[in-house]
Amino acid sequence: MKEITNNLNEKIYYIVVWIVIAIMISGLFIDNPRFGEFGVVYIAHLILVFILSICLLLYPKNGTAVLRLTIIIVASVYFYTLFLFYPETSSTFVFLCFLPALSILYFDSKLFYFSLFLNGISIIIIFGYIVLTDGLQYPFIEEDLIGNFFNFVASQIIVYFIFYLTNGRIKKLQIYYEQIQHSERLKTTGQLAAAVAHEIRNPLTVVKGFLQVYEKDSSFSHIQKGHFTLMIDELNTAEEVISQFLSVAKPDKENVTENVDVKLVLRSVTDLLHSYGLLHDNRIELNVTEDCMISANTIEFKQLLINLIKNAIEASHFGDPVFVTAGREKDFVVIQVIDYGRGMSEAEVAFLGTPFYSLKSKGTGLGMMICFNIVEKFNGTIDFQSSIGRGTTVMIRIPAS
Ligand code: ADP
Ligand code: MG
Secondary structure (H helix, E strand, C coil), rough: HHHHCCCHHHHHHHHHHHHHHHHHHHHHHCCCCCCCCCCHHHHHHHHHHHHHHHHHHHHHEEEEEEHHHHHHHHHHHHHHHHHHHHCCCCCCHHHHCCCCCHHHHHCCCHHHHHHHHHHHHHHHHHHEEEECCCCCCHHHCCCCCHHHHHHHHHHHHHHHHHHHHHHHHHHHHHHHHHHHHHHHHHHHHHHHHHHHHHHHHHHHHEEEEEEEEHHHCCCCHHHHHHHHHHHHHHHHHHHHHHEHHHHHHHCCCCCEEEEEEEEHHHHHHHHHHHHHHCCCCEEEEEECCCCCCCCCCCHHHHHHHHHHHHHHHHCCCCCEEEEEEEECCCCCCEEEECCCCCCCCCCHHHHHHCCCCCCCCCCCCCCCHHHHHHHHHHCCCEEEEECCEEEEEEEEEECCC
16 A cells, blocks of 8 residues: 555554554543453453554555455444443444444545445444344434434445545546656656667668678679678668667657548558468458548558557467457547457556566567557557456547548
């Protein structure tokens, strides 16, 4: 839990927890009507205080979901125990009303709903018990059962409302934080990539220049010259890759933006990748519902699609199709690349775009980084829906022109 690992927050957490523990302990000894008896009730109370204190103190070092659940359950049992075994202390009813608020502190929505549900069930049982036992010990509830019940319901609604607002705000902040982190990562990698690519291009040019000279030199045999031509070809390919890479890493002013027909580009890209897909018997099925135009750089747009479709093919099982669809949604062109392959976990999806992140033996781990850069350049968004073993849907939205 990030909120508590922060040093200052951790300090505040411990101060609050120690105060809570002190209050719980004083409840055990100061003016406690069961203190003298030292019976089962008192021992149960003592044990609950002990367990709850330990859990609360352990939490910052070991903030697992299991521990959170344990804290909520133990706290519920604790407060209901107080209510049942100290009926003369009527204020414990207030704690019962606000029990689910405890889980709001842990920013765990599942836990909150669980706690709300648990509290609802428990209070119904408690009210049933009071009615059945004629409310002897709880005159303050029995005298206005309905009113008390409504108050309880109202308190749950208030707690829910607080949770709803807090949770919404925190989620927004979290998304914002992730976006900042992501663009920061892209910026650094972009600069790094540009520097590396630039450094590689210079020696390549020198080597290519000499090979071009040797290619024309009559002192080399025919076979040797053939080898030189091959080498030059390979160097040209390498140069091209680097240029593309540089164009993405370093926003190039020469990059012309034009009106691009999405349908045409998609068709040319899927034709290009058709034979690649056939290697594993993966058909690429294209479905463009409307004519869509975007303003973009065609080469970059192709690069984006090639990377995504290639990944989809590489993730697919033998014989499965890869679907590519495009259509309009208000002012956006939406393109989806859908595969039914290996899929990714949430953690894997979060890693996408990190340079050199690849799970493939021969992967470069640069494709997604390039895609993110291009989409950002087009003022678009890219989203992934993926589940392990079921496949992945990549959705790109680019403003239509
Ligand atoms: P590379 O393809 O060279 O590995 P990428 O940046 O294109 O690098 O992709 C990074 C990683 O993201 C891949 O290695 C793969 O594990 C994962 N990935 C990307 N697209 C998909 C997909 N459609 N299905 C499953 N995994 C994917
Ligand atoms: Mg790839």
